[in-house]
Amino acid sequence: MTHMHVAGVTHADVWGAGPQWLERPTDPNALDTQLWSSTTRREPSGEVTIGGIGVTGIVEQTQTPVYVMDEVDFRARAAAFRQAFADWDVYYAGKALLTRSVARWAMEEGLRLDVCSLGELVTALRAGVPAADIGLHGNNKSVEELRLAIEQGVGRIVVDSLDEVARIERLTEELDLTAHVLVRVTVGVEAHTHEYIATAHEDQKFGFSIANGAAMVAMVRCHYNPRIDLRGIHSHIGSQIFATQGFEVAARRTMKLLGQFVSATGSQLPELDLGGGFGIRYTSQDSPATPDQLASDLREIVEHESRAFGLTAPRMSIEPGRAIVGPAGTALYTVGTVKTVELDGGQSRVYVSVDGGMSDNIRTALYAAEYSAALVNRASTAQPVLCRVVGKHCEAGDIVVRDVFLPGDITPGDLIGVPANGAYSRSMASNYNHATKPPVVAVRDGHLVTMLRRETLDDLLGLDVGA
Structure with a gap:
């Protein structure tokens, strides 16, 4: 196995099947167990669980974005x-x-x-x-x-x-x-x-x-x-x-x-x-x-x-x-928009926008770090399409996952999970665009405990002492 350099170009060419190392999945619902924390499972219902708790249940308690520590x-x-x-x-x-x-x-x-x-x-x-x-x-x-x-x-x-x-x-x-x-x-x-x-x-x-x-x-x-x-x-x-x-x-x-x-x-x-x-x-x-x-x-x-x-x-x-x-943490996001952009040469790219981005994970924008992602709230029978998961910030470089195959029926309201997010995500988080920092929760044996609560607008504006 060779290792690609963690850095790359921000705006890469689009290949029909993505970068060479990225393989089109035969089963779009399968989770690579080596990427996800050890208690992460996709249940027969199609929902992913972490620490014995379904991601929809986690999100009902925490909203998104949220960092989930196993x-x-x-x-x-x-x-x-x-x-x-x-x-x-x-x-x-x-x-x-x-x-x-x-x-x-x-x-x-x-x-x-x-x-x-x-x-x-x-x-x-x-x-x-x-x-x-x-x-x-x-x-x-x-x-x-x-x-x-x-x-x-x-x-x-x-x-x-x-x-x-x-x-x-x-x-x-x-x-x-x-x-x-x-x-x-x-x-x-x-x-x-x-x-x-x-x-x-x-x-x-x-x-x-x-x-x-x-x-x-x-x-x-x-x-x-x-x-x-x-x-x-x-x-x-x-x-x-x-x-x-x-x-x-x-x-x-x-x-x-x-x-x-x-x-x-x-x-x-x-x-x-x-x-x-x-x-x-x-x-x-x-x-x-x-x-x-x-x-x-x-x-x-x-x-x-x-x-x-x-x-x-x-x-x-x-x-x-x-x-x-790093491997113990998963970031959960809610999909807000899905947009297909036509490119030169008959190619296209699907942009999946989520409710986080470079304020809760700067690594992709900072030095083009690579991540993986999956649809986690349900299973899908749709064919996988090459997507780019992007954030909601006012920057073209606000990319969460540069290249990933997601089901072609991904839609607003779906939940996206990004594994290996335990390190250098919350610790490097910012308030860019006056975003509030996500919470960190710990899950174990079906129980959820808040480690860091979600930052609020009152927290953020409380620092503003100007007239």
């Missing part, structure tokens, strides 16, 4: 990574989706939590996550963020600049406390993902370069400060990554750096975080590795590089990213 699926994926990486620390990526409920799920499944803002840090603490199990990321952490992290005893602050090191030095002196840190390094690896989510090449905002010696300068400075506990180094090569070859290069370069640090200081640092950002299945073109496969490959890489540099294998950390929460 708690069983989330917990199973968290547990799979914890078990596969049993002797490593596994950090859940708060930036993908963070509510107090999600934080508790991750904690209860034995995961630690990675945050990258004051809001995420406070959410984690209020959810009851022990500060020692929290890591704080960010390339421009404020004094307020650093102060709270140090006061609370956050387990690790991933430092990203010498300005930040100076802030930590001042705060630890003022507070008479110790800060536990990792130094984030850039390893010069070209991850096979979109430019916007590749984070280990030299020309980008994160980390200290290994190549030009900046990483060693930061490490030595932290090491010799008595109020900074330098635990190790952190590397992250990107997101939505399917292969482990990039991690092999990252491990080799970070292990070499650890060896050089031993030569410079006489001390071996005890921890190494290789990041993660493992890919998930958004469409039939994607074939992500299992946690067991990833763990086996990464263990072999780390053990080999440790031996090569004569080092004791450090305590390892991994950050699966969207791989835990």
Whole structure:
């Protein structure tokens, strides 16, 4: 299976059967179980259920758009990574989706939590996550963020600049406390993902370069400060990554750096975080590795590089990213209009407009991410037609799903489900066109619980203090 790049052209040519990877379904009602959360089913009635609840029942309680989180699926994926990486620390990526409920799920499944803002840090603490199990990321952490992290005893602050090191030095002196840190390094690896989510090449905002010696300068400075506990180094090569070859290069370069640090200081640092950002299945073109496969490959890489540099294998950390929460979430929309547009060459495209769009999932507009979709409130005997699911915002690029086959009788009032929507949808949602942000609900065993309520116009207009 090959992997297409997650980016593409906004206005692609129209092929008779869509892009090469998109196959016309033989059964328009069949759900690809690898795309949908584990409790998602199409019942004999034709309606899709998630967590034992029919989508029409969910929508009756919540309206649309709505993000539906499959708690069983989330917990199973968290547990799979914890078990596969049993002797490593596994950090859940708060930036993908963070509510107090999600934080508790991750904690209860034995995961630690990675945050990258004051809001995420406070959410984690209020959810009851022990500060020692929290890591704080960010390339421009404020004094307020650093102060709270140090006061609370956050387990690790991933430092990203010498300005930040100076802030930590001042705060630890003022507070008479110790800060536990990792130094984030850039390893010069070209991850096979979109430019916007590749984070280990030299020309980008994160980390200290290994190549030009900046990483060693930061490490030595932290090491010799008595109020900074330098635990190790952190590397992250990107997101939505399917292969482990990039991690092999990252491990080799970070292990070499650890060896050089031993030569410079006489001390071996005890921890190494290789990041993660493992890919998930958004469409039939994607074939992500299992946690067991990833763990086996990464263990072999780390053990080999440790031996090569004569080092004791450090305590390892991994950050699966969207791989835990992404597949657990489904976005539900109501169809508002259906329009067939005639194109040059005798081709046509069916535009299916829904009541959401780029305000509740910016990824398609931001870097042409691909998604799948299905008619979920009923079954259909109509032939599938190539459609483009679009939002209601005043932008031509407001696309939810670029290419998908849907039944030819799709009509206003139908419900569309978009799987793999748990990560980076609600967390990146906006109020563009004064849209209100959708709710997030959890479903399990026939029960529905609201995690984040729907934003209202009163919420939105309450911020407007002008005359």
